[in-house]
Amino acid sequence: MRFAVISFPGSNCDDDCVRVVREVLGHDAYKVRHDVHDLDRPDVVLVPGGFSFGDYLRCGAIARFSPVMTDVAAFAGRGGPVVGICNGFQILTEAGLLPGALRRNVCLSFICEDRHVAVEGRSTPLTRGLSGEVLRIPIAHNEGNYCADEETLARLEGDGRVVFRYVAPDGRRSPEANPNGAANDIAGICNERGNVVGLMPHPERCAEPLLGNTDGRRLFDALLAAGADGGSR
């Protein structure tokens, strides 16, 4: 399968995503610069973490105007799987491909550590077959506090579009399990159609034994399985 990894000038997890796809999964991955209009027929688009344009304003606010984002939107519109990780999630919300916004962590500081998330809600290319699982995945962000108005939140919950939720290791929800104050402990959501997923945790950071944890690999495997079924676009 072919993974296009979008590369903004301040992306810093783009190489990590490429690495995991190529060296861990053994599939094809390539970077696509923010300033071009050519996704080059991918099967999956990854919008990686980092600080797209420095992100001193709001995270992703400037990135959403990049030429490549119109292609990403078009790809998503055709039902292609798009996954935004961390800054990628922020960019997808700013670009309107996902609802809501990511605000500063309530503790007002950057947090880098392992966290547990429960996979739930409807099936998406990233989570298929993993519903009910609790995964340990690192987070590393300053703005991961998901917020949306009541109506949007109700709709997300009602439609099963909350696909990752921060939980304690035993899978239970608790205030301590939520690192950043996100509404309803939301760690990741999908769009109405289910093909665009955004999440704050970094599965690419825990996809090989050398890094002491392979929970993230399960999400990438799900993507591969979805691609094998869906065929290429």
Next chain:
Amino acid sequence: MKGRITVQLKAGVLDVEGTAIARALGSLGFTASEVRVGRVFEVELGPEVANDPAGAALVLTDMARKLLANPVMERFEVEVLDGASGAA
């Protein structure tokens, strides 16, 4: 021409930073029952709106809508400052 755009959280959106500041002010002995934090952008506009305050206001509004404010949680105000006009 110069303009100012002030962006603030919508009423009802919890201002985490403001709350922390109110608490810190309290511990310094001040009374601040509420603090709301916002941002101001002072923009030196281009020659195309020189001596055209109405046009400048439109441009500023456009900048705020497109880039500087996030409509999900923020509101904004624009002001045209006469000041040192952007020449040309």
Next chain:
Amino acid sequence: MKGRITVQLKAGVLDVEGTAIARALGSLGFTASEVRVGRVFEVELGPEVANDPAGAALVLTDMARKLLANPVMERFEVEVLDGASGAA
């Protein structure tokens, strides 16, 4: 009583955020030769300065000096807003 404190970078201090925004505005087709970013704090003051604008201004100045502005790189202005007084 309500007040507003506006904190901005001193002239000459590199405004990293403003520079990035000016560039982004440019690429969106706007002309913004310079953007300077600051912060505004709207503070609901305590009853001890109710109906005392001069006192309120002093308190706001003190808050800015002690906590809200970083004297190394920032300058600030205070304004007393009459508005809905802080009750009590």
Next chain:
Amino acid sequence: MTAWSAEVLKRHGLTGEEYARIEATLGRAPSWPELGVFSVLWSEHCSYKSSRVHLRRLPTRGPLVIQGPGENAGVIDAGGGHTVIFKMESHNHPSFIEPKQGAATGVGGILRDVFTMGARPIALLDALRFGDPAHPRTPHLVKGVVHGIGSYGNCVGVPTVGGDVVFDPCYDGNILVNAMAVGVARADRIFLGRAEGVGNPVFYVGSKTGRDGIHGATMASEEFGAQSEEKRPNVQVGDPFVEKLLIEACLEVMSEDLLVGIQDMGAAGLTSSSAEMAARSGSGIVLHLDRVPMRESGMTPYELLLSESQERMLMVCARGREARLIELVSRWGLDVCEIGVVTDSGRFVGTWHGQTVVDIPVSALVDDAPKYERPMAPPPPSPPLDLDAFPQAADGDFTPALSDLLARPSLASKRWVYRQYDHMVRTGTVLRPGEGDAAVVRLPETPRGVAISVGCNGRMCALSPRRGAAMAVAEAAVNVACVGARPAAITDCLNFASPERPAVMWSFSEAIDGLALACEALDTPVVSGNVSFYNETEGRGIHPTPMVGLVGLMPEAARAVGSAFPDAGLDVLLLGRVRPGLAGSEYAAGVGAPLCGDAPDLDLTAVRSLVEALLALHASDLIVSAHDVAEGGLAVALAECTFGDAAVGLVAAAPEHAERADEVLFGEGTGRVIVSTRDPAGVERICSQAGVPVWPLGRTAGQRLQITLAGRPVIDATVAELRARWATGFAGAVE
């Protein structure tokens, strides 16, 4: 032309004698910009004028050394055509004035030192020293510094994988912020700071120049006085996003044959980068200052030469390749501008709209800068430590003492700090902060690992600068060996008070000898480093703090070993034997004992044997965890071993290596490691071959830490309660 007034010279940090030399060299009075150029290049920070005569005594050669001191960073051979490039640098004074920006720009600066050599940065570390946690400024400084380091490192996407934080009242008025960067490059793709080839164009790349930090270099060379507040508007502001662009742009440019030399504009900006590049090549350089990209209007040649605006590089391009250079750099949205040319005149020339405003022999600025053999005198010997004054627990229960010690912010968990740093980006962090005695990152494109440890015990250096400095190297070497890597080379950052005081200068010289001894004994040459003098406020100096950053190499990163016990039922052994002492210990500081007495003995031969034994044990897969005994002594180290995810306890019999229980439990001394193993006989065999004494401590079991001494219980507590004190001690002190 009139000579400059005494007041002007003083503001430029130049002595009357130095000024006389300037006039003699030029055969005339210097112009205003020339005076500025001399002042920064002859500052302590740039010229090493007080330290150079001593630094020569450091060993800098070895089979792995590709590039020793003298370039922007040191380079060692990591095998297979790979190199590791690293350096440490201080940003103490700026961080005291503006903690967030000071620390952030410290990180930016050290990263540039490393990627200017052609390296892709793979890791950052930070060694921090703050004053008493109870000092009113300390929490603010801690928060600002940590925030600054995090905000910069996180944004550029280089993981901050380790560091060191210590609190001591001697740093109340002079905090230390030492940052270390580690990068990797192919051996045939290393770039040097050279201005070679007459006629080659000189390019300016990066952010525009503003009036930031003018005189930063001279400021770093002055002690703080009451008027230091006035220096405030000079703070430099870092832009990590631009740094990220600069890294990518430079590495891209370096992947093609475009450059002759490159150097970042660090302290003293354009002046030092260009003059140093010319000096290394024995060439000359002309800079057309009016062409420098400027951020503010009305800037003068003086300001342009001295500005310390961040995120700027100077490149000497191969003639004919200019267009390609411009194309590559512009694509990243950075300013790129041809501002000068390499000459063979041996002169440093600056022009301003066609007029020459600076014309100085390069050699006068760099190689012939003043050098001082400053007077040295040892301080009066310190009185012995009065052990009778120590509060010996009457019933022999040292549990409360241990619990209090674990909560001291210097010993407590540093999670509050490293949680704010992205320590995982680049997916190479094999041992994260808190997991092992050294950080381990993978050597990209190989199965190999790079282990890094930083530290220095300032109190020990205050008692004996020679032994303390040697201890810093020894401890870092042991840390690196604990995780399974062979110590390869070090970088250092020598933080001292005013060199104009003979006692300080003596301690500096002693520390150099200590470093040299240890580096020789452990085969870890010094490949890069930095000196920071004048760390004093109103005559009160810091402890001598020769910070050491040591890099080790391991064949398989996947085999890195952590410091905590992972399981019950493991045998726990103490390798190495020292006579632990309380002088200079954290325990002594905790009970308010004065800092006096003799620093513990240090046997470098024994440390060497210990390192070899550890490496042999790792090679035979005999150890499951390894942790060195450092600050806080044996009891603290054992407690730390129980704080892993497994939270497994230990029943241990402490060795009777000292007369008093408190010395056994809390006494310090470098050269001991706690290992856990499934094969204690195997461990003993290898250790006895290596001549390393072994003391069987006990076994991991249950949920309590229980230590006996000569059959008598001295510590007994649940791991959970000790852990709680340790986990909250840091935040409790700074929040």
